[in-house]
Amino acid sequence: MFLFTVTKPGLRQAGALALCAVCLVGTVTAAVHLAGKSVTANAAVETGIETTQDIATYFTGYGFDVDLSTAAVDKVKVPKKWDDSFTAFNQVVGESGLSLADYKGKTVEKWTALCPKLSDGESDTYCVLLVYKARAVGAYLLAKPSGEVTGLVTAAKASADAAALEDPAAETSAGVEEESLYPTE
Template sequence: MFIYTVRASTLRFVGVLCVALVTLITLLAFVPSLGDNNTPAGAPASNSQAIRYDKIKSAADAAEFLSQFGWKVKPTPVEETEVTIPSEFDRIFTSYNEIQKQQGLDLSKYKRKTVKRYTFELAEYNGYDGRVYANVLVYRNRVIGGDICSADMTGFMHGFDVN
């Protein structure tokens, strides 16, 4: 026969532990999540306004997404195509993914995935007279990447934020 004695302090400790556990579970269940503003972790918030990265089902939705950053694009996309994110990133794609990481996105999660790319011509770009394009990469109706770039060989490329 096995006899085990329990002290009052042990019972009190177990009781406090149970109450703390129930409180924690209740908080997790009923307090709204802080990350539910549809912004990827680490994504900068332009103009202190929440940027929506989801519900991109058409070119018009992609153009509206760009307008959240202050970009005015021509209404019809220059190109709307499907591209595949490579399974291995070369030097160029690694540097492109660094641009994505700076804006809180990461294409490495989408290796070997086929995504839709919308390319728009910007109506204007302050301080630059040449053609400037905006690319938006969408996977399952969610923006996963993109850039603003010039069409010149010695041009520029940066993330969505107006710098």
């Protein structure tokens, strides 16, 4: 037989312990619930970027396919002092949820790979990922020979809009099939 005695300080400790247990259960439940949600492109930021396959996976998250045979890596230095043009460049980089502000004066790896879908031979578009210690710190699209820099979100939206304009029959046929499922009287 066991005998359990609770004094007032013991009761307070038991209450605090119960409150902590409830908070822990709530946190674990929320984490499990969120784990079932779809993975976004930002998840690629959390994983290490060490190979060209990692680069391809990162850009696939934004809807861009890259030609890994054209992948190249260089070392570039983020300027310590920014002028207006570099501040504007950082805003473009910011579309991908990244920023170079914490990397002023540091040397980063600049991974580039051709994006065949956005290239036409006359002008080529490259997916560029800036990496610091195996972590993505900047991403953008670079058009050559013009040198135009585009944010990933802007380019992905423009690409999706262009695809919708090229294939308007897909929407129409989907609408016809939907109507045929529900006969009219």
